[in-house]
Amino acid sequence: MNERQATDTRWxxxxxxxxxxxxxxxxxxLFAHFAPRVKAFLMKSGADAALAEECAQEVMATVWRKAHLFDPExxxxxxxxxxxxxxxxxxxLRKQRHPEPEDLTWGPEHEPDQAETLALQQESEQLGRALQALxxxxxxxxERAYFGELSHREIAAETGLPLGTIKSRxxxxxxxxxxxxx
Amino acid sequence: MTTPIIHHLTDDLLMAHASGSLPEAFGLVVATHVSLCDECRARLAGYEAVGGAVLEDADPGVAMAEDSLAATLRLIADMPEEARIAAPEPAAPVFPMPLRDYVGGDADTVQWRALGGGVRQAVLPTARDATVRLLYIPAGMAMPDHGHGGMELTLVLQGAFEDAGGRYGRGDVEVAGEDLDHTPVAAPGPDCICLAATDAPLKFHGLLPRLAQPFIGI
Ligand SMILES: [Zn+2]
Ligand SMILES: [Zn+2]
Known part of the structure; x- marks a missing residue:
């Protein structure tokens, strides 16, 4: 297990x-690692430093509040x-809502499967490496697409992203x- | 999940939804289709994983304010506990959750407006860069022959319609662009209810629908 994998399961x-x-x-x-990244992400998306700071705090508070909805599989x-x-x-920034699909949640007694969780975290890590290798x-x-800088018309259908394994997982x-x- | 879904969303729509660059009206159609389709749910989750990788690589050179952890813990202390009990589900909903959210209930609560010929519509409230409406088309009725000034997404929720592109049943979504002209016809059987989003007016070819367009507002 390399360093980043160990990190992903630690999160x-x-x-x-x-x-x-x-x-x-x-x-x-979690805060020490992710809050600055969320702030940087929001600044690259066009928020000024004060708004990005405020929103990053709110995002991390939501992480706490919605922890029971996170599905590591x-x-x-x-x-x-x-x-x-x-x-x-x-x-x-856009004063719009982002419609979310209906939640599919495991029953209350479900314990996440260790092997499936590890496999998913590994796929995510591989995807991250593949992205860096592009x-x-x-x-x-x-990156610009994910910072919200491109319209849906500017997003090319053929991105060449290796999504195959993570999708089937x-x-x-x-x-x-x-x-x-x- | 009775009949298999044949017509799915395109990769650019799923990536645009994952990255948050889709107009709200199209986003509602995407979220509603994904609620019915595990194939597109997995594809969308794949594109969201790309977002996770982009976030992970975001510049860690940006620092949070000195007292920000304490401020966030105060925010958390001030928040009401998340209610873990979901609202009661209708027995066999026609509309998946994201659509019920916008309508304020299931298919029986829609505030329809008659367009003539038994066709009814209800425009849903979204940001104005694109519009989304529910359409109710009696079985056997043809929609006017038309082209598209931009993109049109049509998702079937009840019944079915047919055009040159094939047959579209519950859960199927037709992605139409400027290069497509079509005459959708509601199939025999239950009346057709679909959710349709557009970012530019349709181009009607017949005289009558052209006269009707200002009233219909499509
Ligand atoms: Zn699909
Ligand atoms: Zn059309």
Whole structure:
């Protein structure tokens, strides 16, 4: 297990501790890593430093409040925090809502499967490495899309992103969830 | 999930939704389709994972304010506990959750406006860069032949419609652009209800619909 993988599963443990024990030490660790990144993300999306600071604090507070909704079999902690930050950005900068799909949640007694969780965190890490390995121009274009700088017309259908394995991993988790629901 | 979904969202729509660059009206159609379609749910989650990677690589050179952790903990202390009990679900909803959110209920609560010929519509409140409406089309009724000034997304929620692109049943979504002219016809069976978003007016070819356009507002 390399360093980044170990880190990704450690973030999952932090969120679980926040959910189960309201653990402020775990929260402080998440905060130290993610809050500056959320702030930088919001500034690159066009927020000034004061607004980005305020929104980053709100995003991290939402992480605490919604810890019970995080599903480590379907997303990494970075991905989950990204979606919270994206929605906050749309609300704060565009005064719009971001319609979210209906939640599919495991039953209350469901314990996340360790192997599935680890596999998903690994896929996320591989995707991150693949993104860094893209040619500079293409990587910059994708970053600009995620900073909200491109309209949907400017986003090319063929991005060349290697999404195959992470998609089928998530698809498998959804199939198991559907089986559990019926 | 009775009949399999054949017509899905495109990659550029899913990536635009994941990155938060889609107009709200299109976002509602995407979120509603994804609620019915595990295939597109997994694809969308893949594009959100790219967002996670972009966030992870965001410049850590930006620092938070000195007292920001303490300020955030105060924010948390002031927040009401998240209610963990969801609102009661309708028994067999026609509309998935994101759409019920905008309508204020399921299909039986829509405030329809008659357009003539039994066709009804209800425009939903969103930001104005694109519009989204529910359309109710009696079985067998043809919509006027038209082209598109921009993009049109049409998602079927009940019944079905057919055009040159094929048959669209519950959960199917048609992505139409400027290069497509079509005459959707509601299929026999239950009346067709669909959710349609556009970012430019449709171009009607017949005289009558052209006269009607200002009233319909499509
Ligand atoms: Zn689909
Ligand atoms: Zn059309």
């Amino acid at each position: 999952v443990t932090c969120v679980t501790r926040i959910r189960d024990e309201r653990d402020q030490t775990a929260f402080a660790r 379907r997303a990494s902690v970075a991905t989950w925090i990204f979606t919270i930050a994206r929605n906050r950005r749309i609300d704060a 040619p500079e121009a293409q990587r910059v274009l994708i 998530i698809r498998l988790a959804l199939e198991r969830l559907r089986q559990e629901m019926t």
